[in-house]
Amino acid sequence: MNAVALLLIIPLIAGFVSLGLRHSKLLHGINLATMLLLNGALAAVMSRVLREGTIQGYHNLILIDALSAFILLIIAVIGLVSSLYTWSYFEHYRTQGDVTPVRMSRYFFLFHLFMFTMVLATVANSLGILWVAIEATTLATTFLINFFKRKTSLEAGWKYLILCSVGIALALFGTVLMYMSSVRAAGGIDATLNLSDLMRVAAQLDPHVVKLAFVFILVGYGTKVGLVPMHAWVPEAYSEAPAPVVAMLAGVLETVAVYAILRCKMVVDAAVSPGYAGNFLVAIGFLSFAVAALFMLVQRDYKRLFAYSSIEHMGIAMVGFGVGGFLGTFGGLFHLLNHALAKSLAFFAAGHLFIRFGTREIASVRGAFKAQPLTAAALLAASLALVGMPPLSMFVSEFSVAAALATQAYGSDTVHIGHFLTITVADEVRNLGLVFFFISIAVIVFGGVMSRVVKMVWGDPPPGIESGETWGLGHLSLVLNIGALLVLGFLMPEPLKRLMNLAVTTLAME
């Protein structure tokens, strides 16, 4: 139980301590120490989850099962590599004089609060607390996006704040509806929003209300995930925020928002027929996948390119969760982990490129391999992972999702359009059609990303760009991420495998 408390307390304390400090080495040191402690606490929590199943307690406020532990793992690991990267990244801007000690201490204050809110969202038992924590992530990150205080980053921060706050207000309405159905089921006296109780009384929840609630929740948290058509803030925020912040937004925050949707999906699955929420996820997943892939074809800015790739990958994960079953759910979960690793790697590399080349234009970056060999290798590895190339682990998860599409049965094989038109499709035709569609989009993504990245990596750098790079802490995080992507492509460590198996069983329990 103490490890759970540590998970929440460590970032909170670190945040307030950072607020009072002005010494940059000390701030970075505290940040790193915090992340290491967080990983230690997580290891303890994970081993307990593996041993005992579900941790529940603190007046029923905390619920950690395998799914939450898996999401916590992503938070802690990406938090650690981002902190390593932050050190060398900010040292550069500090020596340039762009970042004052006061702003740095504010940065770390907000960064730690951001970590705290994400951990809180993941361990909370109540859907209400989950909402409060996710809305708090918006508030903690908006000034991080606007960190460089450029005109454009101010605009990005404002749009992010307004879009996400409003979007997530809809999720609150969904949560209210969920509570309403709980009140009716429990007779009003001991109604709660606690997941553990909702799952227990799920059969008595009113299906109409729960269905309506899920639509609001999907749109609300979907805004935070950046699913099409609620994605407008994603490219703007990702191209303006400092690289380590983007790595956290793309790698972790999206994952936590997906977690929120999954939690609600579990309740809906138990209350309504399992296909209902799944169909929504498949539809919105495919939409995000396809639209983002097309937008990637016209990008001239590499940070925006990777931002659209985030939307695309969240779409893939959604398709996986929507199709469900062991294969689909496993693919979706594994995809979340891989995406977090690959996308943070991509944005780390992009941050280094921006420092060296001073531009976000794809056309102006040439010969990255000669200028920054390690960064270019990381960029290439991240891009290969993001387009789903073997032997990197993203191939495994994307393939699982495609395989799930091909093999799973769906809730219903008829589509009703209005009252007049009903289409019935044979299972095989639909499955193969969907897989064909999926793979075509994957090919478009491959073309869109690789044609651009290859041009950036090879060739001669433009005149005036210095060549060669020295090792720093930032490069350590690049190496760690590449290593993880490679290793996970071949073998999965035993504890992770067991954790994922448990998480998949929690999610796809039919």
Added chain:
Amino acid sequence: MAIHTDMGSQLVNLCSALLLLTCFAIIAQRRLSACVDLFALQSVFLAVTAALVAFLTGAYHIYIAAGLTVVIKAIVLPRILKAVIERLNVKRELELNINIPSSLLVCGALVILAFYITQPIISLGFLLTQDSLAIALAIVLIGFFIMIARKKAVTQVIGFLVIENGLFLGATAAAYGMPLIVELGVFFDILVAGLIIGVYTHRLQDTFDSVDTSKLTGLKE
């Protein structure tokens, strides 16, 4: 008891309708400080509704929420917004994306839409607050519409806060309030969001010399 409940139900519906009415008033109002006043008035109505529900049902934790509504939404946030308006020196919204008569028509349509959406579940609601859920959804939709129809950052914030009011009415009406700890968290979030948005509006003014959000066009494909 039956008369008591009937009377109570009428009163709750009356208060919800007043909330909806203030939404229309905000839509019809161009002066920013008047919009803020109307929002404060709406929050007072909300607090009264919540207190009524608390009194009629005996769910005493709703009193706390009602008190917080008065303090945060009727006093603190309007003050922050007024200070922002004072400093920005924008008194009126001259250019609108959608003019006022058509805005009012659209809002009327939104109310009908809200009643239509909630029709299937309205009969499940408690006797006391049956129509309030539909009204809550209507307020949420009108809040969205305010954000679309207006350009100034301040009115967009008011739109956001109207949405929050609608949500809170929904929570009170549909489920007699949320668990206390959740409600406290929601209030905290709203307060911090209000503060942050205030800071942002200042920065927008300093950077763009305007709080017209239609000037935010630096980022595009």
